Amino acid sequence: MTPTEGPAGEVVLRLDGITKRFGGLVANDAISLTLRAGEVVALLGENGAGKTTLMNILFGHYLADQGSVTVFGKPLPPGQPRAALQAGVGMVHQHFTLADNLTVLENIRLGTEPLLSFRGAGAARARVLALAQDFGLAVHPDARLGSLSVGERQRIEILKALYRNARILILDEPTAVLTPQESDALFATLKKATARGLSIIFISHKLQEVMAVADRCIVLRQGRVVGEVETRGTSRAGLAAMMVGETLAEAKVAPGPGGPVRLRLAEVSAPGLHRVSLELRGGTITGLAGVSGNGQAALADLIGGALAPLSGRIEVDGNRPSGAWTPQAAIGAGVGRIPEDRHKTGTVADFTLAENTALETYRSRFARRGVMDWRAVRAHARAVIDGYDVRCEGPDQRIRLLSGGNMQKLILGRVMEEAPGILIANQPVRGLDVGAIAYVHARLVAARDAGAAVLLISEDLDEITGLSDVIHVISAGRLSRGFARGELTQAGIGLLMAGQGFEHAA
Amino acid sequence: MRLEPIAHPGLARRLGPPAAAIVATVLVAALLAALAGANPFAVLGQIVTGAVGSRFAALETLNRATPLIFTGLAVAVAFRARLWNIGAEAQLYAGAIIAVLLGTGALGSPFVLPVSALVAMLAGACILLVPVLLKVRLGVDEVVTTLLFNFIMVLIVSYLLEGPMKDPMGMGWPKSAALIKEARLPRIVEGVRLHWGFGLALISAVLVWLIQTRTTLGFEMRAVGQNIRAARFAGMPVNAVLVKTALLSGGLAALAGWSEVAGLKGHLSSDLSPGFGYTGIIVAMLALLHPLGVVVSALFVAGIFVGSDAMSRAAGVPTYIADMLLAVALLFMVLAILLTRFRVVRG
Known part of the structure; x- marks a missing residue:
């Protein structure tokens, strides 16, 4: 040839x-x-x-x-x-x-x-x-x-x-x-x-x-x-700086009220995570920045109970979980989870809105001796639909037909109605339109103001800097220390995203 | 060409394609009869009269439907949770063996019937538990393992019938001893050839329907079947749900064999099931895995089999036409159901 x-x-x-x-x-x-x-x-x-x-x-x-x-x-x-x-x-x-x-x-x-x-x-x-x-x-x-x-x-x-x-x-x-x-x-x-x-x-x-x-x-x-x-x-840092942009976006919201530590990870390692230490405080939005695929999903899964730690310690409100760290344990400990993929993990497409609102709490809230109380599920779904502005035909509609924004609002409502002390929002606005983005952000801030410890994971740096009180950067499964609002510069965040300047090198 | 979901199918959309499927099935049946050299209308008429044309025929159809309701339910329950139980035949024979083991004098009345039914269910459940544990623990594909169990069980049954279970008074035929009277399912109405197995099948269908729609387990089974990732993320005990599904499915299939022995035959022979386990898959699919639909589709399938037998004797057309009819009906119906929810779009 x-x-x-x-x-x-x-x-x-x-x-x-x-x-x-x-x-x-x-x-x-x-x-x-x-x-x-x-x-x-x-x-x-x-x-x-x-x-x-x-x-x-x-x-x-x-x-x-x-x-x-x-x-x-x-x-x-x-x-x-x-x-x-x-x-x-x-x-x-x-x-x-x-x-x-x-x-x-x-x-x-x-x-x-x-x-x-x-x-x-x-x-x-x-x-x-x-x-x-x-x-x-x-x-x-x-x-x-x-x-x-x-x-x-x-x-x-x-x-x-x-x-x-x-x-x-x-x-x-x-x-x-x-x-x-x-x-x-x-x-x-x-x-x-x-x-x-x-x-x-x-x-x-x-x-x-x-x-x-x-x-x-x-x-x-x-x-x-x-x-x-x-x-x-x-250099790598130069590329990272280009991805970050010229300037960091200004904070869009007033600082959170702050509060006690709700969740603490101490030197936790898991597949995709290397000796991660993290504190999530009540009344605080903690932002997680980083180039995608650097361990964000693993961290969200870890806190949400879907990934078990290999070593290290997890504490919720100062207590170590008594049994195995599973999704049920996490939900029981007051962790609310907004998953990254609302279609594949957040909802069951052919289930009704009502059934989808009950996915996590059907046993604790909507069943007695193994029998479902569908009337209560429907009433709850109606409350979520009204309270979170979900545009739909009603609780008996299949969720498959909802737009991404409305689906996300339903998930948001499902999580928020449990009044979680800790809220993990993984890419909560990906793929949403402007109106839905503003709505989801406002709800996250409201949860923070009500005292929840919010972890916001996003690949959109403007979203992170716009909402977070504290920012961590994740790179190759390692987590930077937390930076207070305004402490982090564009150059600094670029270096961290490029994997430089971590305390313990791999 | 591609499929586009229809948000709100109208009445015509929901009833049209299934009706067309029935018409198409009848047309194909007529064509097959004509190919066999018979008068198509006569053949179709004889199938219908053969199935429901007389009291005797109708009762025969109900009797034939009984094991199909059980295996259809077994398959429907499992498939709903995306547990591909192809081994209802094996579980059926497990139930049949228990009916003989406990029904030939090992237990006395009045406990023999309920006890042997429960043990039969347990045996069927255990047969399905092995492939399901292999799936849950090691990721072994249950389609293959459940299917292979069918062959294992058929061989075990013929070993038992040639050896330890062989009826000493059976003149050398490979069949078991007859069940004692107390171990036989009574007839629903005295003097009518329909046993309580049919009643039990109807009750089972209602119970399965209640489990699926009213209980947390049913909610979990449906969630696991439709999106196992979401179920796991939501904290559902996915593996436990699969195991419970297996227990239910295997137990139901076992009742098919148990009721055939205890209700109809009174003994076990190796020709107990002409593939009820496999036909259960067709029954369940035709019913769209709906437990109450299983009853209807089992009656339909049984009617075709019984009617074809009668037709074959009268018209000389081979009974294979029944198998072909069912296959055609299934294909058309699956397509029709798809078309009630999707429309075909060009480009």
Whole structure:
């Protein structure tokens, strides 16, 4: 195979002024991006920054409202998924699209050639082996996919794209599923690929990887390109600073009244968390900032009882829990939990609103000797619907049909009606519209003013700084000390998010 | 083409597709009969008269429906919690074995009936408990393990019937000794060939319905089935719920075998069940896993079987037509139910 493109450095992909709106939400706001032959460009940004939307537009899954895509000098017709593939753009998804029961060779040919014809099988095998040799992707073409490791499967995905003559590879968070060794092998493969003139877009939010792999880095924030920088001329802290933005947002609310320590973690380790110490005080919103995937989910699960600690101590109101630390124990100890994913963990889609409000408390509040009191459940649901402005048809409607904002208000009401002493709000406003965001925030502040210890976990730094009385930064499972309102600077938070300045290094 | 959920299906939307499914099933049945060289209308008519056309036929249908209600309930309970119990056949035979063990003189009246029913349920529950514990503890897929138990149990039954349980007066036939009179389920009305197993099945259906809709366990079983992650997050004891579901499901399936022996046959033979355990899956699916719906669909399925037997004798069309009819009915009905909640959209 000979490279078909011109001299290195030529622009192979150009996105020009891409704008995409979903209702009132601007997912992509006039995003422009160029990719040159032989270059690795990292696309850095939090969840919801617009990376996925942008790639879906490139691949024709979405129609852009404005803007154009040009591949190898030719404009790409919008809204045609095949066009991008035929133009030589290949995507390696985070979740692989391979069939377990087929062999490596069959998987690679699947979708492009008839598998049952013997003609071409030999040629295909030779080509796969040649490509594998070229790019240093050790594979056995006759191995069953089901017997391969995750790292090997990813190699097959890359090989599949190469087999289809991709000259531009897009990797969506490729290291999220890999071990460190597998990641290193992947980076070596990418170096070989760019040496052969391929161009790569590398989507990630791991700063050190971006520094290691990319030539250039484009930072997205709230649908906009907020910075573009050569990685040679910057540092992890510099990238973090770009993600953080120019200035820290001012606090939007008055300081909380404060109060006694309600929850204390002392040197707690758990899968994804390394000797975390944390105090949540009543009448205080404690904000948890950090690049996503650094242990936020584990911390929320730990406090919520879904994750048991391996070592260290948990204290609620000064007492250690008597039995095992489970969701029931946490709920019983007065921990209210607003989960990160309201569809997958927060609600049961085919249950009614009433049933969903009773999910956590059906035994303690709504049952006598194992018999449900549905009248009480419905009455309670009506109170939640009225008290938390849930727009719906009534308690007997299936929750599946509610908008995200109304679903979240229902979860909020379900939690708040228990008057929790400790409230864990994990990404409470992700994906909500402006009105619902303001509503949820106001409720969190009201809970704080009523004396609850609130832990606010968010990837949106403005949300954290706008609401929190105390801010911790989490990085690679380690937690910084708490910083009082106004104590933390933009540069300081950037350094911590980049993993620098922690008291005990890993 | 893709499916789009309908927020508020109207009456036509809710009744139209199932009605169309019934019509389509009848048309396919007519086609099959014509292919077999018979008059389609005559065949259909004979199936209906064969199932409900006389007092004898109707009672036969009710008797045939009894084990199907039990296995249908067993499957419906388990599937509702996404516990894929394909092994109702094995649990059925466990119940049948207990009926013989305790009913051939080991226990005297008046306790023999209730005690043997309870022990039979326990035995069926234990049979299902093994795959469920393997699933909960080790993540072993219960579809495979429950299915394999069916073959194990069939072999155990034929061993028992050739060996320790063989009726010494049976002239060499592989069947067990007959149950004593006190261990037999009485008839509902004297002189009518319908035993109390049918009554017990109806009561079970109502009880299962009450459990599912009125109790915390039912709430948990439905939550675990529909979103196990949310159930776990909410603090539900997911593993305990699965185990309790297994106990209930296995117990119900065991009653199918127990009532066939204690109510109908009076002894155990290896042809006790013509696949009641598997047919229970069809019954449950046709009923959309609704416990009261199970009664209706079990009557429908039993009617088709009994009616086809009669039709076959009269018209000479093979009884396999019953199996094909059920398969077709199931496919159409599943599709129809989908169409009551979703509309097909182009593009």
